[in-house]
Amino acid sequence: MPSRPRRALAALLPALACAVALLAAPLASAHQGDPRYRSLVGELPPALDGVTVEILNYDDRMELVNRGGRDVVIEGYNREPYARVDADGTVAVNRNSTAYYLNDDRYGQEEVPAAVRENPSAAPDWQVRDRTGRFEWHDHRMHWMARGVAPQVRDQSVRTKVFDWSVPLTVGGRATAVTGTLWWVGEQGGGFPVAAIVALVAVALAAAVAVVVVRRRRGGGDRRPAGEAW
Incomplete structure (x- = not known):
């Protein structure tokens, strides 16, 4: 039968997977057009x-x-x-x-x-x-031809002509x-919330570690069969 720490970690895994997938989305789009x-x-x-x-x-x-x-x-x-x-x-x-x-x-x-x-x-x-x-x-x-902001852009909130091309x-x-x-044209709709996703991943990982530590401390005095150790 799974131990409590394992069950706690299993419950957190879907949230962690979702956060990682969302974080990976803007990284993949970096190889495409620049929406700005x-x-x-x-x-x-x-x-x-x-x-x-x-x-x-x-x-x-x-x-x-x-x-x-x-x-x-x-x-x-x-x-x-x-x-x-x-x-x-x-x-x-x-x-x-x-x-x-x-x-x-x-x-x-x-x-x-x-x-x-x-x-x-x-x-x-x-x-x-x-x-x-x-x-x-x-x-x-x-x-x-660069990943940054063109020097013609003085105010990133204002639509700005960069250059004519032929x-x-x-x-x-x-x-x-x-x-x-x-x-x-700048960020549309506030851009992708990368910082929020990073924070979510960090919080979820910290919670998972905390659950493991607390459960192990509480179970320190338990005398369980060796087959349940992990």
Whole structure:
């Protein structure tokens, strides 16, 4: 039969598990968009008729869908061809583009091979990804490249323009661009109560330890069979 301390700990385990799960939620979201910012696409130029561009997860990724019947090429940070969304839906990326590597990480911390870094004008090495006519990517031109608050934000409670951005494209061989603006919007709804959850975990652990200590002290004079010891 379970001892009283064990029963007490068992009763606390669901609360501890819930607190840990809630604490883990904001840590997981740290690898996604930053909800304190909003990156918004401006009005698309006529050259992009049939092409839609959307920002996903606040400021995390761009999505381009090509239904315009012309090939679209997204240019990288050195104006090299980075990705291609063809009129027939073929989606390909250029492995000789620095953006191919840098865009794997939100903060551009991936290593770029020396051969690519030192020869930004190399002929494209296209790798087909799919044939959906849809491409998503991290683009460092449209979000804040640090985990902190942008220096343009003087008052974190006020919606603030951080910067205007532009991503160059060619559509049917014609140069154009997607433009937009990055905004600071601050914490929405007070943010996630991480401190409260940490406090809850600490209190639950302290209570569990206290129960064990008290039960052991009270049971010090008991003469129970050795099989019940734990």
